[in-house]
Amino acid sequence: MTAQRLLFFAVATTATSLLLGCAAAPPQDATETTATEATLHHEVPPGELDEYYAFFSGGQSGEVRVAGFPSMRVLKRIPVWNLDSATGWGITNESKAMLDGMVTGDTHHVHPSYADGTYDGKWLFVNDKANNRLARIRIDTLEVDATLNIPHTQGTHGVFPQRAPTTEWVVLNSEFRSPFENEGEGDMLDASSYGGVHTIVDAESMEIAGQVTTPVNLDLAATDYSGRYSFATSYNSEGGATISEMLAADRDYLVVFDWQRIKAALASGDYRTVDGIPVLDGSEGTGLTAYIPVPKNPHGVNVSPDGNYAVVCGKVSPTVSVIDINILADVFAGTIDPADAVVAEPEVGLGPLHTTYDGRGNAYTSLFIDSQIVKWNIQRAIDLQASPQEGETPVVDRLDVHYQVGHTMASMAETKDADGRYLLSLNKISKDRFLNVGPLKPENDQLVDISGEQMVLLADHAAYVEPHDVTIVRRDLIEDKVVHRVRLEDHPDAVTQSSVERIGNRVIARMTATAPVFGLQEVEVNEGDEVTFIVTNTDEIPDLAHGFALSNYGIQFIVAPFETKSVTFIADKPGVHWIYCTTFCHALHLEMRMRLVVRAR
Amino acid sequence: MKHQTLAAPLLVSGLLALSGSAAQDLARGEQVYNSRCVVCHGPQGDGKGLIGIVHRAQTSGLVTTTYPRDFTAGVFKFRSTPSGQLPTDDDLMRIVTEGISRSGMPSHTDVSEADRLSVVQYIKTFSDRWERDDPREPLQITDAPTLVGSDESTERGRAVYQTMQCAVCHGEAGRGDGTASAGLQDSWGDAIVPFDFTSGPVKGGSTPEMIYRTFMTGLDGTPMPSYQDAMPEEADRWDLVSFCLRLMQG
Numbered sequence: 001m002t003a004q005r006l007l008f009f010a011v012a013t014t015a016t017s018l019l020l021g022c023a024a025a026p027p028q029d030a031t032e033t034t035a036t037e038a039t040l041h042h043e044v045p046p047g048e049l050d051e052y053y054a055f056f057s058g059g060q061s062g063e064v065r066v067a068g069f070p071s072m073r074v075l076k077r078i079p080v081w082n083l084d085s086a087t088g089w090g091i092t093n094e095s096k097a098m099l100d101g102m103v104t105g106d107t108h109h110v111h112p113s114y115a116d117g118t119y120d121g122k123w124l125f126v127n128d129k130a131n132n133r134l135a136r137i138r139i140d141t142l143e144v145d146a147t148l149n150i151p152h153t154q155g156t157h158g159v160f161p162q163r164a165p166t167t168e169w170v171v172l173n174s175e176f177r178s179p180f181e182n183e184g185e186g187d188m189l190d191a192s193s194y195g196g197v198h199t200i201v202d203a204e205s206m207e208i209a210g211q212v213t214t215p216v217n218l219d220l221a222a223t224d225y226s227g228r229y230s231f232a233t234s235y236n237s238e239g240g241a242t243i244s245e246m247l248a249a250d251r252d253y254l255v256v257f258d259w260q261r262i263k264a265a266l267a268s269g270d271y272r273t274v275d276g277i278p279v280l281d282g283s284e285g286t287g288l289t290a291y292i293p294v295p296k297n298p299h300g301v302n303v304s305p306d307g308n309y310a311v312v313c314g315k316v317s318p319t320v321s322v323i324d325i326n327i328l329a330d331v332f333a334g335t336i337d338p339a340d341a342v343v344a345e346p347e348v349g350l351g352p353l354h355t356t357y358d359g360r361g362n363a364y365t366s367l368f369i370d371s372q373i374v375k376w377n378i379q380r381a382i383d384l385q386a387s388p389q390e391g392e393t394p395v396v397d398r399l400d401v402h403y404q405v406g407h408t409m410a411s412m413a414e415t416k417d418a419d420g421r422y423l424l425s426l427n428k429i430s431k432d433r434f435l436n437v438g439p440l441k442p443e444n445d446q447l448v449d450i451s452g453e454q455m456v457l458l459a460d461h462a463a464y465v466e467p468h469d470v471t472i473v474r475r476d477l478i479e480d481k482v483v484h485r486v487r488l489e490d491h492p493d494a495v496t497q498s499s500v501e502r503i504g505n506r507v508i509a510r511m512t513a514t515a516p517v518f519g520l521q522e523v524e525v526n527e528g529d530e531v532t533f534i535v536t537n538t539d540e541i542p543d544l545a546h547g548f549a550l551s552n553y554g555i556q557f558i559v560a561p562f563e564t565k566s567v568t569f570i571a572d573k574p575g576v577h578w579i580y581c582t583t584f585c586h587a588l589h590l591e592m593r594m595r596l597v598v599r600a601r
Numbered sequence: 602m603k604h605q606t607l608a609a610p611l612l613v614s615g616l617l618a619l620s621g622s623a624a625q626d627l628a629r630g631e632q633v634y635n636s637r638c639v640v641c642h643g644p645q646g647d648g649k650g651l652i653g654i655v656h657r658a659q660t661s662g663l664v665t666t667t668y669p670r671d672f673t674a675g676v677f678k679f680r681s682t683p684s685g686q687l688p689t690d691d692d693l694m695r696i697v698t699e700g701i702s703r704s705g706m707p708s709h710t711d712v713s714e715a716d717r718l719s720v721v722q723y724i725k726t727f728s729d730r731w732e733r734d735d736p737r738e739p740l741q742i743t744d745a746p747t748l749v750g751s752d753e754s755t756e757r758g759r760a761v762y763q764t765m766q767c768a769v770c771h772g773e774a775g776r777g778d779g780t781a782s783a784g785l786q787d788s789w790g791d792a793i794v795p796f797d798f799t800s801g802p803v804k805g806g807s808t809p810e811m812i813y814r815t816f817m818t819g820l821d822g823t824p825m826p827s828y829q830d831a832m833p834e835e836a837d838r839w840d841l842v843s844f845c846l847r848l849m850q851g
Binding site: 487516541 | 637640651652653655656657658659664699700702703705707708710711800801802851
């Protein structure tokens with residue numbers, strides 16, 4: 001197998017250089033080995049701003065990261081499912097209400113909301129694969145504003161918002177087939193009764209609009225550009241529970257969900273209701289879904305920016321499958337065979353996982369096993385499928401990356417405005433590319449210039465575990481939407497006058513924070529009291545944040561200008577405990593502190 | 602209780618006439634001042650405490666700074682008394698207790714009432730205006746009539762806002778960006794911006810009665826004038842309150 005593959009590469013590479021030889025490539029140096037010059041600059045001079053926002057998932061860290069792109073300077077880490085001792089996410093009452101007591105999570109995919117096939121700058125959506133949740137981040141503050149538990153699912157992996165006309169729905173796939181009503185009853189070991197779930201969430205209300213069940217598992221997700229279909233790759237159509245069982249069949253599926261039919265079923269009440277959620281049967285033959293056969297155990301599915309094709313990566317097969325979205329209606333109508341929707345299946349290399357686009361008709365597929373990004377032409381793949389020519393391949397270029405690439409994403413590539421400038425290769429293994437920091441190494445996000453015929457590697461960027469995916473969004477679509485300051489009255493309990501109120505053994509301290517004083521200098525309580533601090537930063541100047549750290553109680557948070565946060569705790573440690581500002585706010589910042597006095601019972 | 606000797610309108614007779622316990626209270630007031638106020642208002646009461654800048658705000662790129670009050674001037678913003686008069690003790694107690702939102706003047710609910718009363722007496726020692734001036738006469742403000750906040754009252758208030766030319770400073774939409782808003786200064790020569798109604802709470806309190814008081818008394822020491830004489834009709838005043846409240850809803 002490996003030998004064969006290597007042979008294929010030799011051919012492919014030669015073909016590529018031949019192709020390039022004829023193309024109007026930039027003038028080359030005399031020596032053939034000289035790498036193509038990059039035409040794009042990725043260094044951003046001091047004081048200047050990036051051209052793009054990059055929204056990274058944070059994997060096991062449970063967070064979302066915002067970077068300036070292409071400089072890759074990390075600008076913000078948005079805590080989502082994790083406890084963040086800086087901002088108090090997971091500590092404050094406001095955040096706890098959204099976390100259900102679980103401060104671990106596994107974020108994989110971050111996707112902004114859309115209008116008419118491009119980003120509208122309203123929200124970001126991100127999943128929690130570990131605990132089956134969806135979070136919504138407001139772009140105006142770049143903070144989480146809503147979360148949702150997705151019942152009946154496990155391995156909530158793929159997530160994708162509707163792309164047109166606007167994001168009304170967001171879909172999520174459950175990768176781990178499991179019992180639908182998982183309540184510990186029946187023969188739980190019999191995996192044949194398990195299934196997958198395609199969950200549809202109303203983006204505005206963050207409520208579940210419906211769940212479509214499938215006998216097969218559902219992995220990565222995508223939506224089309226017309227608001228008619230969503231997609232899910234399925235790698236376990238066998239319904240296996242062990243790795244051997246999951247790899248038994250030769251074919252698996254791209255499952256297509258027809259939203260017109262799903263909407264009709266929801267409207268006509270053609271579903272059963274479980275835990276208040278409309279549940280629709282999406283098995284083969286129900287008309288709601290189409291099962292397009294693809295080589296076994298596929299992984300990513302990505303739709304080309306022109307909206308015409310869904311490309312499914314083979315993972316264990318060295319191929320990618322190109323599905324023509326425009327003929328899916330015929331599949332649903334039953335006039336053509338599902339297999340006929342696959343219009344090309346070119347070989348691209350070992351371990352294809354994800355595909356991204358340049359908006360000029362080329363696709364870039366990440367090859368996990370080969371550690372490469374392979375650039376191939378979609379139309380050429382389709383033409384060669386229709387009339388194969390000996391020795392011809394749609395592959396245009398290959399770039400070695402370091403090492404074991406997972407997702408890859410080009411600038412604006414998940415929109416109709418894909419601009420074909422930069423590409424990011426999110427490599428799982430960095431091995432020897434950075435200074436050694438011990439056994440757990442950083443990952444390597446590599447920046448690539450794709451503006452020319454050949455790809456050019458521009459930079460290595462270390463990343464803490466584990467950004468799976470990224471979306472790279474033009475600055476003008478986001479920047480104006482992001483505020484410098486929240487509205488004071490956004491929080492119903494915003495404090496403008498400090499006070500202490502006692503109701504039985506509950507004490508509520510309402511407090512302003514204005515550089516460099518807290519609105520109270522001391523608060524006296526009794527041991528065992530339930531104490532709530534509500535703190536509002538009443539400084540108006542942007543970027544003047546205050547911190548609140550209560551010594552010995554494990555309580556900390558930051559309030560940005562006009563922001564309000566609260567904490568509630570039992571005063572179970574008697575004594576004098578200093579509360580201090582943790583954010584350097586003023587020349588007298590160190591003096592910005594006060595006492596919590598807890599009298600022993 | 603000690604503070605009973607300081608009861609009500611008091612002390613207009615001047616500090617020389619202090620009784621023994623009043624002197625004790627002043628001593629207590631000084632202690633409270635040095636413990637809680639001096640860092641901002643300064644040992645001389647001139648607003649030049651160590652903190653310096655207390656509150657900065659930014660409106661359309663202009664950064665303004667609110668400095669702690671200079672008590673030596675004997676000029677106060679948030680009073681129940683007509684423009685030009687000193688505040689009542691109740692006014693001062695309210696300010697000291699509740700603080701001034703969005704200005705860096707903290708509330709002092711964690712200071713005992715007796716201590717607050719004594720520090721109020723103490724800050725009056727920084728200006729001899731307290732001895733010279735006539736007794737103060739607080740404005741009589743009735744409870745807001747029920748029509749306040751109604752659509753009709755708001756619409757009439759919009760017209761009053763026009764006639765009174767509030768927009769010259771506060772802008773048509775109340776964003777503090779009127780034609781005369783640039784370059785305004787307070788009595789101490791510091792830049793000051795007209796209130797942006799859409800930006801959040803007012804300093805002097807946002808109940809209808811407090812808004813009424815603000816434009817009736819004016820904010821002495823700032824360009825915000827008193828409209829007591831310019832707006833003789835009681836009905837106009839409450840309609841204007843309605844309009845101000847509407848502006849504050851954004």
